[in-house]
Amino acid sequence: MPSPVRYREGLREEVLAANLALVRHNLVTLTWGNASGIDREAGLIAIKASGVAYDTMGIDDIVVLTLNGEIVEGERRPSTDTPTHLELYRSFSEIGGVIHTHSTWATSWAQAEREIPILGTTHADFFPGPVPLSRHLTAEEVANAYELNTGVALKEVIDEHGIEDLPAALVPGHGPFTWGKDANQALERAVTLEAIAHMAFLSVALRPDIQPLASVIVDRHFTRKHGPGAYYGQGD
Ligand SMILES: [Zn+2]
Secondary structure (H helix, E strand, C coil): CCCCCCCCCCHHHHHHHHHHHHHHCCCCCCCCEEEEEEECCCCEEEEEECCCCHHHCCHHHEEEEECCCCEEECCCCECCCHHHHHHHHHHCCCCCEEEEECCHHHHHHHHCCCCECCCCHHHHHHCCCCECECCCCCHHHHHCCHHHHHHHHHHHHHHHHCCCCCCEEEECCCEEEEEECCHHHHHHHHHHHHHHHHHHHHHHHHCCCCCCCCHHHHHHHHHHHCCCCCCCCCCC
């Protein structure tokens, strides 16, 4: 009998919970979404299987793979977006969880190929600038290893802004990706991103000539939650 695969206890359960939470937060329609998490010490990630209905999803629908995409546990095929997740994990050791959805509001900005402008303090607490778009892929990048190249383009936009600050990006014509120290933080950010995207849309509709939030307020809000001077919350 093969020896059992070793990874952090609770990894698959955390990833299952994050996937199910996407439904609770109204971020997925049908099966269009996926959450993953990693055990860095074991070098293994857990991700949702491809095309599984959320209402019957169980622990057996969470597949465990190496960072090179080799399946080590689970009978099912992993999400088709797995190569994008793997590229993000390989590129940034800070990333412990990744989420991709086609949530309506964030995806609408992605489809319009517009960055989400920074218009209020909810956004400033999240990221101190417009939520960026990754670049377009070339025809060749789409034809060969499309999902991997989506990850490569996301890596480029993260490098531009810094992994410490940037929590999310939009893939043009497609939808949002968020990441975090674990699947749960990636989930929190997916929920926040959707709220910001919704509010930004309504704000622009109410006032088409709206200007970005004043930078002095942006800085104040972002730095009270992030970085060495942070004082928001309980300092955990
Ligand atoms: Zn997608």
